[in-house]
Amino acid sequence: MVCLEQVHKVYPNGAIALQGINLTISKGAFLLITGRSGSGKSTLLKLLYGAEQPTTGQVFVAGASLQNMQGRALALLRRKIGVIFQDYKLIPNRTVKENVAMLLMAQGLPPAEIDKRVFPALKMVHLANKQDCFPDQLSGGEQQRTAIARAIVNRPPLLLADEPTGNLDSANSLQILKILEKLHGLGVTVIMTSHDNLVIDNFAHTRMHLNNGCLVSQP
């Protein structure tokens, strides 16, 4: 599903984010990447959804090389990847349903098909009764669950979660972890980053640690 070959990433200001990363993640895996803030976790995920390009090395996602991929090809690849962010990135003046349905609307799907896909996604994250609320009417946990619903509504085979519990209390963090477990159970490949000890302690799958951009423990 995901393959990184000799990946180095140096930002224009000279900061070294990743060094010599070789990693293969098979379909259906659930991987937790741990590491301190600034260790390169977010950069690694950005390489996977094409928001950054490696300085050297190759990145493959779903069989496609991301090297210099842009425009329509990158947009189509991103539809196969669900992304969850620490700060949720919800649109404040759109309802929960509109936030979740954004991509489906942009793809030109008919309203009936959108409803057919949005409702199960909201049900999966236990927000079916909040679809007409705006983000500022939701708690932090509910906002993150909305972001998860948005990430999975297009039924992507790969889900990237960048510190999904970073802004949440322990109860909400465990709920998010449970939802991700459920998605993994449905066959979705999940790659999550975290430095939250609660998440790390309750995680029962493959772990990997990044230290100053270097992979120090292989899955």
Add this chain to the structure above:
Amino acid sequence: MTTYTASTLAIKLRYLLRETWLGIKRSGWMNWSAVSAIAILLCLLGLGLLASWQMDNILADLGNQLEISVYLQEAAEPQKMQAVLSAVAGVADASIIPKDQAWQALLAEMGKSGIDQVTELLGANPLADEVKLRVYPNADIAAIAKQIKQISGVEEVWYTSAIAQGLEQLRLAISLVSAALVGICVLAAVSVISTTIRLIISARKTEIEVLQLVGATQRWITLPFLFQGIAYGTLGAAIAYTMLLILIRSLALVLDSQPALVQALLGQIWQDWRCYAILPLTLISFGTGVGLFSSWLAVRRLSGS
């Protein structure tokens, strides 16, 4: 290859129009800065066009009064010459003024009543038969006069060359001033609208970022902004045209009580068909074109994201 059915296209168009409308609704006061700027600029453009057309009308009227006087040789037959001269390109009308008639008119002007007496005194009528030519508006009067001079049977050709040249220079000056005005209008409108769209993009930065990350294509992200630019242009054109219509209709009401010079300058511009066909079409085309170009300038940076 993607196959688009009519219903898919209708759904996509509805989505784009909805997004455009939402964008306009959320842009608040920024909409009005863009629309009012383009409306004012289109008003200036419209006024420039109206002034230019009015000058055209005045020049055409003056042009209609331009005449060439062709004096014939003694042996030339006026009727035959009239036919030959009528056939010259650019000549609208040719009329004969027999030398006797011209002579009588001259004497009348001089206050002499006893024509036979004066003719007897001079020995004969000294004038030549004349053919007066009226040329078409915009015709090159100097070139026509030169061509006529070479026709056999023509003794002398007179025309008001100074006036003709002056009119041509004035027409050229009006064209240049209009072009400069249009150029300034374009620059100002592009600047105002693209700045407005950039502000709107900046305000919706997160939304655009999310759309990019979830896999919306660049086209679908940028099209609502382009539509928004077109909407500004169309609305600006509608406002500008309404204001210009009110202006020219008001002129029609107040012109009767104005001095003759003012009446001559303003003419009957409200009766010019171009005010009701070319003017609205020009304003809408110009407005939508400038709106589209300005928003394209603002969104093209998104393509690199």
